[in-house]
Amino acid sequence: MKKTLKQVLADKIKEQRPRVIRLLKEHGDVVVDNVTISQVIGGMRGLKSLVSDISSLDPEEGIRYRGYTLKEVIEKLPKPENGTMPYVEGLFYLLLTGDFPTQEEVMQVVDEFSKRRIVPRYVFEIIDSFPPSTHPMAMFSTAILTMNRESIFNRHYHSGINKKDYWESTYEDALNLMAKLPEIAAYIYNKLYRKGERHCSDPNLDMGANFAYMMNKEKPYDDVSRLHFIIHSDHESGNVSAHTAHLVASSLSDIYLSTSAMINGLAGPLHGLANQEVLRWLQSIMEKMGDKLPTEEEMKKFVWDSLNAGQVIPGFGHAVLRKTDPRYTLQREFSLKHLADDPIFKYADLLYKVVPPILQEQGKAKNPWPNVDAQSGVIQWHYGVTEYDFYTVLFGIGRAIGICANIIWDRALGYPLERPKSVTTDMLEDIAGIK
Numbered sequence: 030m031k032k033t034l035k036q037v038l039a040d041k042i043k044e045q046r047p048r049v050i051r052l053l054k055e056h057g058d059v060v061v062d063n064v065t066i067s068q069v070i071g072g073m074r075g076l077k078s079l080v081s082d083i084s085s086l087d088p089e090e091g092i093r094y095r096g097y098t099l100k101e102v103i104e105k106l107p108k109p110e111n112g113t114m115p116y117v118e119g120l121f122y123l124l125l126t127g128d129f130p131t132q133e134e135v136m137q138v139v140d141e142f143s144k145r146r147i148v149p150r151y152v153f154e155i156i157d158s159f160p161p162s163t164h165p166m167a168m169f170s171t172a173i174l175t176m177n178r179e180s181i182f183n184r185h186y187h188s189g190i191n192k193k194d195y196w197e198s199t200y201e202d203a204l205n206l207m208a209k210l211p212e213i214a215a216y217i218y219n220k221l222y223r224k225g226e227r228h229c230s231d232p233n234l235d236m237g238a239n240f241a242y243m244m245n246k247e248k249p250y251d252d253v254s255r256l257h258f259i260i261h262s263d264h265e266s267g268n269v270s271a272h273t274a275h276l277v278a279s280s281l282s283d284i285y286l287s288t289s290a291m292i293n294g295l296a297g298p299l300h301g302l303a304n305q306e307v308l309r310w311l312q313s314i315m316e317k318m319g320d321k322l323p324t325e326e327e328m329k330k331f332v333w334d335s336l337n338a339g340q341v342i343p344g345f346g347h348a349v350l351r352k353t354d355p356r357y358t359l360q361r362e363f364s365l366k367h368l369a370d371d372p373i374f375k376y377a378d379l380l381y382k383v384v385p386p387i388l389q390e391q392g393k394a395k396n397p398w399p400n401v402d403a404q405s406g407v408i409q410w411h412y413g414v415t416e417y418d419f420y421t422v423l424f425g426i427g428r429a430i431g432i433c434a435n436i437i438w439d440r441a442l443g444y445p446l447e448r449p450k451s452v453t454t455d456m457l458e459d460i461a462g463i464k
């Protein structure tokens with residue numbers, strides 16, 4: 030009998046613990062980085078102060094999950110027979126263990142998710158009680174938060190378990206939560222935009238196919254969902270959503286509290302909400318243009334108008350990346366194959382052409398190139414999910430997978446409460462020698 034994911038993980042944890050203990054005991058005083066005043070004031074850009082083995086971001090090359098580029102991940106993970114994109118459940122296996130699962134191993138995880146997919150009724154009742162004008166991210170975050178009463182970790186913690194065992198109940202919570210997120214999201218979507226018409230989850234489908242089913246979408250929306258959840262799952266640990274989740278979990282808040290907090294960070298327009306802002310911005314241009322595609326000159330004017338009004342161009346720029354985001358490129362390749370003739374794609378592609386030189390000319394943005402959010406909404410729009418307020422919820426389902434893997438490992442390796450030191454402006458002036 031093949032080992033379960035949890036058993037494989039338990040072995041990996043046994044191997045990893047001595048490495049961390051050794052680093053701490055024998056090399057704890059080795060300097061990793063220096064901190065400058067501009068980093069302290071400027072949002073800690075580039076400061077090496079977090080550990081994660083799940084993924085790592087290179088400014089030029091982009092993200093690697095467990096050492097593999099996204100292209101490799103998509104190539105090597107097992108895929109459903111009738112799909113072109115891999116099982117999302119297989120990605121979770123990879124993020125957690127560093128190993129590509131076999132078909133049999135991935136099916137075990139698909140089965141685990143399926144068994145845990147039933148959402149408690151009170152979650153739907155809480156979503157129903159929101160005023161209809163509520164943003165879906167507020168609903169999503171609250172829905173997740175309410176399930177904190179289900180936490181197995183909390184129950185075990187209060188019964189007095191050993192620190193070494195924290196990861197096991199966290200693993201259970203993480204799987205229970207991830208398995209429910211697609212149905213919660215689809216419920217919010219159908220409630221807000223489809224008069225509450227509902228497809229309950231199907232236990233025979235994998236995460237991507239089940240989400241497509243619950244959204245009432247035909248093929249290839251199953252592959253669209255798999256691709257979307259996979260590429261949004263992790264972006265090393267310093268981004269706002271992943272870092273928030275790590276920070277909140279570091280006080281031993283359970284996975285529900287931590288994921289809800291992650292969603293709140295993701296809901297900001299400089300982070301995940303940018304995917305909605307891209308479509309909002311494009312739509313405002315489309316309204317002005319009527320049925321016509323703008324010429325390059327017209328598009329340049331729209332871009333400059335936004336910049337001159339003191340706004341950012343959503344979907345462009347990045348705090349770490351200095352080249353086109355490979356997540357953007359993958360989605361563009363998918364779009365070229367499936368929706369090249371859609372006007373919305375043509376608009377987005379025109380932006381790809383005109384925005385980078387303008388941002389370079391303006392000379393402020395360190396990275397003028399498109400990020401993941403410049404293309405994700407375009408694909409959703411094409412497949413009929415035109416309610417762009419919903420797009421960041423989709424990002425949130427994906428990101429939950431990465432943060433769950435990270436929090437399980439945080440607990441397994443006993444990472445402590447996060448508590449950096451703050452300084453006053455007086456102190457910084459003293460340090461700078463200008464007092």
Ligand code: NMX
Binds near residue numbers: 396402
């Ligand atoms: N449009 C206009 N100005 C920009 C842009 C942009 N797309 N990107 C950066 N800048 C400006 C930025 O506002 C800042 O201006 P100021 O000096 O007046 O404060 C200046 O360029 C330097 O910023 P950077 O150091 O290049 O970027 P930073 O690391 O501070 O911020 C982002 C990174 C992603 C917040 C920024 O590029 C941005 O606001 N992009 C648009 C929003 C977006 O697409 N966010 C999604 C990022 C990916 N995600 O999913 O999270």
Ligand code: MLT
Binds near residue numbers: 263268
């Ligand atoms: C992300 O996926 O989290 C974004 O690209 C933002 C980041 O990495 O800082």
